[in-house]
Amino acid sequence: MKHASLFGLIAALGATTALAEVVAPTKVMFDEGVVAASLTGVAGDAAEGRKVFANRKQGNCLACHANSDLSEESFHGEVAPMLDGVADRWNEAELRGIVANAKMTFEDTMMPAFYIDSGYVRPLEGFDGQSILTAQQVEDVVAYLMTLKEE
C-alpha cells in the first residue's frame, strides 16, 4: 500500500512533465497575436535570453533593435524600435507572441517569425523544417524582455 502510493506519486510527477511538453511551432495558439501559455512549461531564464538576443547565430535581435542594456555589445541596429522599456509597453503573453511570430501582431513586418518551421520560400539547406529559435530560447528571450523596464 505504501509502495503503491509512492508509485502513484511518481506517476503523477511523470504526468506533470508530460504536461510541460514543448508546444510545436505549428501548434502555438495565437489570440490576436498574443500567446498566453508558455511554450515549454519551464520558466524562461533571462540571463540565457540576454545571450540569445545578442548572438548573431541565434536571435540576433540587435541586428535591428538597439537596446541600452546591452551597451557592451557594439553595433546596435536602427531598423526597428529601440527595446528600452519594452516591458512597460507589452506584457509577457504579448511579448511571447511577438517573438514567436511578430507577423501575427504587426502585419507584413520585416521582423522574422522566430518560432515557425514551415512556409519558408527557398530556405537554405539545413534550415527547412527548423525554427530560428527553440521553444525554450523563445521563453528565455521573453523572460529577458520582461526585465527591460524603465518605469
Place this chain on the structure above:
Amino acid sequence: MRTTFSIATALILAAGTGLAQDSNSLSIEGEPMVTEVAAPAHMENVDTIYSGWRFRSQETQALETDDFENPAMVFVDKGIDLFDKVEGSEGKACSSCHEDVADFAGLRTTLPRVEDGELVTMENLVNECRTERMGAEPWKWSGGQMTAVTALIGLQSRGMPVNVAIDGEAAPFWEKGKELYYTKVGQLQMACSNCHEDNYGVMIRADHLSQGQINGFPTYRLKNAKLNSAHGRFKGCMKNIRATPYKEGGEEFLALELYLASRGQGLSVETPSVRN
C-alpha cells in the same frame, strides 16, 4: 523633466545615426560622377536614388576616387592581358576582333538586354565570343578571369548614365525581376526590398544599408580582396537571410539584374567600384 530629457536624447540620436547617405560628391580621376538623381518613374516608393558609394566610410570612398589607389585596377590590368591572350581552336584573342577595348564605351549602360528573345548580360556576351568565335572554353560566371574582363569592359563606360530598356521585349523579364525583388525568402523571410528599399541609410547591426545599386559592378570588396560579380552579391545577400540562392547566370538572377539596373537609371557607371 525626465521625459523631456529622453525626447531630446532621441532627437540627437536620430540626427547622429539616422544620417542616410552622406552629401559627399564623387569625382574619379577628376571626372565628376552622378551619385544621386531623381528615381525613375517606375519606382513607387523611392524619390531619389543614390550610388552605394554614398553610404561607405570616407576611407573606402577615397579608394575609388583615384585609379592608383583603387585596388580593383590590378585586376583590370589582368583583364587587359586576358583581352590580348590568344585562346581556343580559332587562334584568336578578344583583341583579334575588338581592336580597341575603348570601342565598348556605352555597352555597360545598356545591359542586361534582350537578344533573340533571351535576356543577356556582359558575362553572356563574353562567353558567347569565347565559345562561338574563339572556340575556347567559357569562363566561370564569377571567376577571376571573367570579372577581370567584365571590369575592363565596364570601365570603358565609367561616368556614363545607366540606361537599360525595360519596355517592349524586355518587359516580361523586368516584371519577373521586380517580383523576385519583393518576394520574401529564406528562413528569415525577407525580401531585397526590406533592406534596400525600406531601410537604406540605417544600420543593420554593423552594416550601413545602401539601396543595393549595381552601377559599380564588378565591385572590389575589401572583405574578400577581389572583384565580385553582381550575381555573386545577390547570392551572398540570399545566403545571409538563409535562402537558397538562384544560380549565377540563371534566368532569375538575370531578371533581377535587369530590374536592379533599372532602379539605378541615370546613375553613373562606376565600374570598378570599391566597397567594404
